[in-house]
Amino acid sequence: MQKLIYLIITILAVLSTSAYGQLNSKHLYSGGAVGDQTLKHGDKGFTDDYDFLVVSPIIGYQFHPNFSIEGRAGFAIDNDESKEHFFSFDDSTDYTSFRNEAKLNSQYGVALKAIYPLFDAVSFFASAGYYYSSYKIRGIYDAEGIFYPPRLNADFSESGLAAGFGGQYFLTKNWQIAIEYQYFDQDHSETEAINFNINYHF
Numbered sequence: 001m002q003k004l005i006y007l008i009i010t011i012l013a014v015l016s017t018s019a020y021g022q023l024n025s026k027h028l029y030s031g032g033a034v035g036d037q038t039l040k041h042g043d044k045g046f047t048d049d050y051d052f053l054v055v056s057p058i059i060g061y062q063f064h065p066n067f068s069i070e071g072r073a074g075f076a077i078d079n080d081e082s083k084e085h086f087f088s089f090d091d092s093t094d095y096t097s098f099r100n101e102a103k104l105n106s107q108y109g110v111a112l113k114a115i116y117p118l119f120d121a122v123s124f125f126a127s128a129g130y131y132y133s134s135y136k137i138r139g140i141y142d143a144e145g146i147f148y149p150p151r152l153n154a155d156f157s158e159s160g161l162a163a164g165f166g167g168q169y170f171l172t173k174n175w176q177i178a179i180e181y182q183y184f185d186q187d188h189s190e191t192e193a194i195n196f197n198i199n200y201h202f
Contacts, residue, residue, distance in 0.1 A: 026061075026062060026063055026064075027061075027062055027201055027202050028059070028060070028061050028062075028201075028202045029058075029059075029060050029061075029062065029068075029176075029199045029200060029201040029202060030057075030058060030059045030060070030199065030200060030202075031057075031058050031176075031197060031198045031199030031200055032055065032056060032057050032058055032197070032198060032199075033054075033055070033056040033058055033072070033074075033180070033195040033196065033197040033198075034053070034054070034055055034056075034195065034196050035053075035054050035056070035180075035182075035193045035194055035195030035196065036051060036052070036053060036054075036193065036194050037051070037052045037054050037076075037104065037191055037192070037193040038050070038051050038052075038191065038192050038193070039051075039052065039102065039104070039135070039189055039190075039191050040189055040190045040191070041102070041135075041158075041188065041189040048100060048102075050080040050102045051080050052076035052078060052079075052080060052103070052104045053076060053077050053078050054074045054075065054076050054077075054104060054107070054193070055074060055075060055076075055077060056072045056073065056074030056075075056107070056195075057072065057073055057074075058070060058071070058072050058197065058199060059071050060113070060199070062115075062201075065115075066114060066115050066116070067112065067113065067114055067115065068112075068113045068115065069110065069111070069112055069113070070110070070111050070112075070113055070127070070129075071108075071109070071110045071111075072107070072108070072109050072110075072111075073106070073107070073108050074104070074106070074107040074108075075104065075105065075106050075107065076103055076104035076105075078103075079101055079102065079103045080101070080102060080103075100137050100138065100139055101137070101138045101139075102135055102136065102137045102138075103135065103136050103137075104133060104134075104135055105134040105135060105136055105155070106133070106134045107131060107132070107133045107134070108131065108132050109129055109130060109131035109132065109162060110129050110130060111127040111128060111129025111130075111162065111164070112127065112128055112129060113125055113126070113127045114126050114127070120170075121169055121170040122167065122168070122169050122170075123167070123168055124165070124166075124167055125165065125166060125167070125168060125178075126163070126164065126165040127162075127163065127164045127165070127182075128161070128162070128163050128164075129161070129162050129163075130159070130160070130161060130162065131159065131160065131161075131162045131184055131186070132157065132158075132159040133157065133158045133159070133184070133186065133191070134155065134156075134157045135155065135156055135157070135158070136154075136155050137154060137155075137156065158184075158186035158187045158188065158189050159186060159187060160184065160185050160186035160187055161184075161185050162182055162183065162184045162185070163182070163183050163185075164180055164181055164182035164183065164193075165180070165181055166178055166179050166180035166181060166195075167179055168197075173201075174200055174201050174202070175198070175199075175200055175201075176198070176199050176200075176201060177196070177197065177198050178195075178196070178197040178198075178199070179194075179195070179196060179197075180193075180194070180195040180196075180197055181193070181194055181195075182194075182195065
């Protein structure tokens with residue numbers, strides 16, 4: 001995955017032209033992203049997918065016609081529950097079912113963004129960076145026998161590399177929208193995201 005990230009940035013840097021730089025000098029930009037994130041997380045044989053609607057403020061600096069650095073801070077505005085699991089103790093016929101409820105408490109990241117212009121207002125981009133995510137997970141148990149496992153209620157965090165790509169379009173001289181795909185390769189989980197971004201370029 002890391003080799004792919006480096007390859008994407010290298011290719012875009014080689015293909016980039018100076019024409020786009022005539023329209024965009026060094027400048028700050030800020031805005032936000034709204035996206036759907038799917039967390040794949042599991043432990044002790046149980047793996048679940050959790051979907052979150054995530055809002056992320058964005059601040060960035062375009063320091064070169066074809067490169068910018070970007071920071072984000074996100075949080076989820078909803079929770080999600082896992083599928084239901086069944087298990088027994090000591091091969092007993094008494095089964096207990098459980099499911100987990102998870103929430104993304106916060107997410108912080110910084111990324112290098114490589115930009116390849118297609119037209120004056122349209123460009124393709126790829127990004128590579130590092131993200132830290134904090135989650136809360138809570139176990140919901142439904143005992144069907146004499147066994148009742150301890151309730152899970154814990155915070156955990158994940159960090160690691162992230163890569164993304166997408167397309168962006170200037171609606172006006174200053175306002176820009178983008179569609180973006182992101183992949184997070186974190187400590188013990190994987191996350192995919194589809195985002196809609198809007199930024200104002202100063």
